[in-house]
Amino acid sequence: MTETKDTSHFVEDLTDQSDDFSRWYNEVVRKAQLADYAPVRGCMVIRPYGFALWENMQRLLDERIKATGHQNAYFPLLIPESLLALEAEHVEGFAPQVAWVTHGGDEKLEERYCVRPTSEAIICKMYSRWIESYRDLPVLINQWCNVMRWEKVTRLFLRTAEFLWQEGHTAHATAEEAQKETLLALEFYRDFVERDLAIPVFCGPKSEAEKFPGADMTYSLEALMRDGKALQAGTSHNLGQHFAKVFDITFQDEQGKRQFVYQTSWGMTTRMIGALTMVHGDDQGLKLPPRVAPIQAVVVPIWRKEAEKSAVLEFVGRVRAALDRVVRLYVDDRDQYTPGWKYNEHEMRGVPVRLEIGPRDVANGAVMSVRRDNRAKESIPLGALGQRVPALLAEVQQALFRSALEFRDQNTARASTLAEIEAHFAERRGYVAVPWKDEAALEAQIKERTGATLRCVPLATGNFTGLGADGERLALFARAY
RNA sequence: CGGGGCGUGGCUCAGCCUGGUAGAGCACCUGGUUCGGGACCAGGGGGUCGGAGGUUCAAAUCCUCUCGCCCCGACCA
Numbered sequence: 001m002t003e004t005k006d007t008s009h010f011v012e013d014l015t016d017q018s019d020d021f022s023r024w025y026n027e028v029v030r031k032a033q034l035a036d037y038a039p040v041r042g043c044m045v046i047r048p049y050g051f052a053l054w055e056n057m058q059r060l061l062d063e064r065i066k067a068t069g070h071q072n073a074y075f076p077l078l079i080p081e082s083l084l085a086l087e088a089e090h091v092e093g094f095a096p097q098v099a100w101v102t103h104g105g106d107e108k109l110e111e112r113y114c115v116r117p118t119s120e121a122i123i124c125k126m127y128s129r130w131i132e133s134y135r136d137l138p139v140l141i142n143q144w145c146n147v148m149r150w151e152k153v154t155r156l157f158l159r160t161a162e163f164l165w166q167e168g169h170t171a172h173a174t175a176e177e178a179q180k181e182t183l184l185a186l187e188f189y190r191d192f193v194e195r196d197l198a199i200p201v202f203c204g205p206k207s208e209a210e211k212f213p214g215a216d217m218t219y220s221l222e223a224l225m226r227d228g229k230a231l232q233a234g235t236s237h238n239l240g241q242h243f244a245k246v247f248d249i250t251f252q253d254e255q256g257k258r259q260f261v262y263q264t265s266w267g268m269t270t271r272m273i274g275a276l277t278m279v280h281g282d283d284q285g286l287k288l289p290p291r292v293a294p295i296q297a298v299v300v301p302i303w304r305k306e307a308e309k310s311a312v313l314e315f316v317g318r319v320r321a322a323l324d325r326v327v328r329l330y331v332d333d334r335d336q337y338t339p340g341w342k343y344n345e346h347e348m349r350g351v352p353v354r355l356e357i358g359p360r361d362v363a364n365g366a367v368m369s370v371r372r373d374n375r376a377k378e379s380i381p382l383g384a385l386g387q388r389v390p391a392l393l394a395e396v397q398q399a400l401f402r403s404a405l406e407f408r409d410q411n412t413a414r415a416s417t418l419a420e421i422e423a424h425f426a427e428r429r430g431y432v433a434v435p436w437k438d439e440a441a442l443e444a445q446i447k448e449r450t451g452a453t454l455r456c457v458p459l460a461t462g463n464f465t466g467l468g469a470d471g472e473r474l475a476l477f478a479r480a481y
Numbered sequence: 482c483g484g485g486g487c488g489u490g491g492c493u494c495a496g497c498c499u500g501g502u503a504g505a506g507c508a509c510c511u512g513g514u515u516c517g518g519g520a521c522c523a524g525g526g527g528g529u530c531g532g533a534g535g536u537u538c539a540a541a542u543c544c545u546c547u548c549g550c551c552c553c554g555a556c557c558a
Contacts, residue, residue, distance in 0.1 A: 013507090022551080040547085149557070149558080152482060219557095267558075270558095303515065309516095314536095339516080340516085341516095341518085343518050344519050356517065359517090377516090451555095
C-alpha cells in the first residue's frame with residue numbers, strides 16, 4: 001500500500017470547509033447531485049443519486065423495523081383540522097408550521113385539511129376504531145411518507161418544507177411495554193446510524209423544554225457535524241396515554257375493564273443525508289459510507305492509443321464480471337471525459353473506492369484501487385478482486401466511523417458551572433457534558449447566554465467519553481441544526 | 482419572524498453609481514488531436530437581465546411593490 005503525493009487541491013471550485021462551512025455544504029449537495037432547489041418555496045428535488053442513497057438507507061432501516069415485528073402501512077396526506085386540533089399541546093406545537101388545503105377544485109371546503117406535518121392525529125383516529133381488546137395489542141405500524149412543515153428558513157436536506165421520513169406508531173397495553181418499545185426503536189436507530197451510516201451518536205432523553213409536543217418523553221440520537229454543531233439524527237417518543245385519551249383509543253383488558261392504550265411514535269428523515277454529508281465530507285466533496293453508497297466502486301479505464309483502448313476495455317469487462325454481483329459497481333467508460341476529470345467527479349460524489357485500469361494494470365493482470373477516505377493506493381490482482389474489494393469497502397466503512405468518533409471525542413468537553421459553559425461556547429463549539437439534575441432554569445439560561453441547547457441526557461453515561469463517572473448523569477449541550 | 486446580502490445564457494460573475502445595439506470564463510454542440518489527477522485547437526448554439534407596475538424618446542441600469550435564494554440570530558426533524 002502506498003500513499004499518493006499531496007493532492008489536496010484538485011477540486012478547486014469547491015469552497016473549503018474551513019472557509020465557509022455552510023457554503024461548502026450547499027455546494028457539495030448540488031455539485032454531487034444529491035439535490036437541487038425546486039421552483040417551490042422551501043422545497044427541493046432529490047436527484048437520482050441522492051434518491052439512490054435514500055433508497056439504500058430506507059432498505060437498511062426498513063429491514064430493522066420489520067425484524068422487530070412492525071408492518072408498513074399508508075395513511076392519508078390530508079388531515080381534517082378538527083382531528084389535528086384535538087390534542088392541544090400537539091396542535092400548538094405544530095400550528096405555525098402547518099400548510100392548509102382550503103379548496104377542492106373551485107369550491108371552498110367546509111372544513112379545511114392540513115397537509116400532514118406528522119401523522120399522530122390521523123393514525124390515532126384509526127387506532128381508536130381498530131383497537132377493542134387486549135388481544136388487538138400491540139399495534140406495531142410504520143409508514144414511509146412525505147410530510148410538510150412550513151419552515152421559514154430552509155436548507156437542503158436539513159430543513160425543507162417537504163421532507164421524506166418514516167414514522168412508527170405503536171399502541172400497547174401497558175406503560176412498561178410502551179417504554180420498552182420506545183427504547184427498542186431508539187436502539188435500532190442507533191444500530192442503523194452507527195453501523196450503516198458510520199455516524200457515532202449519543203442517545204438519551206430530551207429535557208421537558210425540548211421534547212415533542214404531546215409526548216411524555218422524547219429520546220433522541222445526536223450526531224456531531226464537522227463544524228461542531230449537533231444534529232438530531234432521529235427521535236423516539238413515549239406518548240404515554242395523552243393521545244389515547246384525546247382520541248379515545250381504549251381496549252378491554254383480561255378482566256374486562258376498559259383501559260386507555262399506551263403509545264409510542266418514532267421517526268427518521270431524509271435529513272440524515274445532510275448528516276452524512278456534514279459528518280464525513282471533506283474539501284474534495286462527499287465521502288459516502290460503503291454500506292449506503294449508491295456506487296461502491298467506480299472503474300476508470302485509461303488508454304492512449306486505440307490498441308490500448310481495446311485491451312483495456314476487454315480487461316474492464318473481466319473486472320466487471322468479477323465484481324458485478326459483489327459490489328455496486330459503475331464502469332465510467334464515458335469518452336468525453338479524461339481520467340483525471342472522472343477522479344475528481346467521483347471524489348466529489350463520495351464513491352468509496354476507485355479502480356483505475358490502464359495499460360500498465362492490464363499488463364500486470366491487476367487493477368489499481370484508490371480509497372476515497374485516505375487516497376491509499378493498492379494494486380489488486382484480477383483473481384483477488386472478488387475478495388479484496390468488499391474487504392476494502394469494509395475497511396473504509398470502519399475508518400469513516402473511527403474518524404467521526406475521534407472528531408466527536410476531541411470536541412466533547414466537560415463543564416459544571418454556567419460560567420464554564422459560557423466560556424466554552426465563547427471560544428468553540430462541540431458538546432459540553434454537564435452534571436445534571438434537571439435544572440430547567442439553568443437550561444434556559446444556558447440557551448439564552450450561549451445559544452446551546454440540551455441535546456440529550458445520554459443513557460450510557462460515565463464511560464461514553466471518559467468524561468464522567470460510571471452512572472453519573474450528564475446532560476449534553478451544543479449549538480444545533 | 483428580526484438583521485444583513487444576492488437575483489444578468491446551464492454555472493460563476495462583470496456591466497448598474499453616471500439610462501443609449503447584453504458581455505466574459507467555464508459548461509454545451511460539431512470536427513480533429515488527446516486520455517495514469519479537472520486536455521488542446523478551430524468553428525458554433527444559447528439570455529424578453531427573478532416577476533409586476535411606474536418614470537423616460539429610451540431601463541439590466543432610476544423608483545415602487547412582489548417572489549426566491551444565501552448568511553447571522555429566534556423556531557424546528
